[in-house]
Amino acid sequence: MNRNxxxxxLIIFNIAIDQISKVIVRMTMIKGGKGQINVIKDYFQLIWVENKGAFLGMGSEMNSTLRLIFLLILPTVVLCYVVYYIVKTKTLDKLSLIAFxxxxxxxIANVFDRIVFGEVTDFFFINLGGIFKTGIFNVADLSVTTGMVMxxxxxIFTNKKKENISA
Known part of the structure; x- marks a missing residue:
């Protein structure tokens, strides 16, 4: 398949899965946690909230000008640069390319929400009884986090390969 x-x-797939999940949440749930759904007891729940800020609501208290700069303009510039980078850098390994x-x-999916709705729809919540607990997040957040882990x-694998070659 052509690289571009x-x-x-892959980018469109990530956006589509996120936006489809958000449409389903908006159409079927009650906003604000009143209609939470226990998927796996209290460990994994669906709770619909709207987030004006970034990750875990950070920046939601900023004035509208700062929110525009830090949650719309800056992320859009960074995303455009990363797209440019991965298209131009032909030497990226497959895992890095998928991650980016x-x-x-x-x-893009979360920036789209901010442009269209003025806030981001979040709905996943994980609480493993004091061992591990998340804020409320969405599929786009999951995509970004998965990409970062990848x-x-x-x-790590690239550095180990280089060490093995030079040894």
Whole structure:
């Protein structure tokens, strides 16, 4: 498959899965946690909230000008640069390329929400009884996080390969 087509399709896939999940949440749930759904007891729940800020609501208290700069303009510039970078850098390994596509797709999906709705729809919540607990997040956040973890693994594997070659 053509590399640029692969990049485009993977980014679109990440955006589509996120936006479809958000449409389903908006159509079927009650906002504000009143209609929470226990998927796996209290450990994994669906709770619909709207987030004016970034990750875990950070920045939601900023004035509208700062929110525009830090939650719309800056992320859009960064996302455009990353798209440019992955299209131009033909030497990226497959794992890094997929990781960047996940990050870009998730980032675009959340920026889209901020442009269209003025806030981001979040709905996943995990609470493993004091061992591990998340804030409320969405599929786009999951895409970005997965992409970041994949980039870390890619960097570790790439460095180990270089060490083995030079040894």
């Amino acid at each position: 087509l692969f990049i485009t399709l 596509c996940c990050i870009i797709g998730g980032g 980039l870390l693994f890619s960097g």
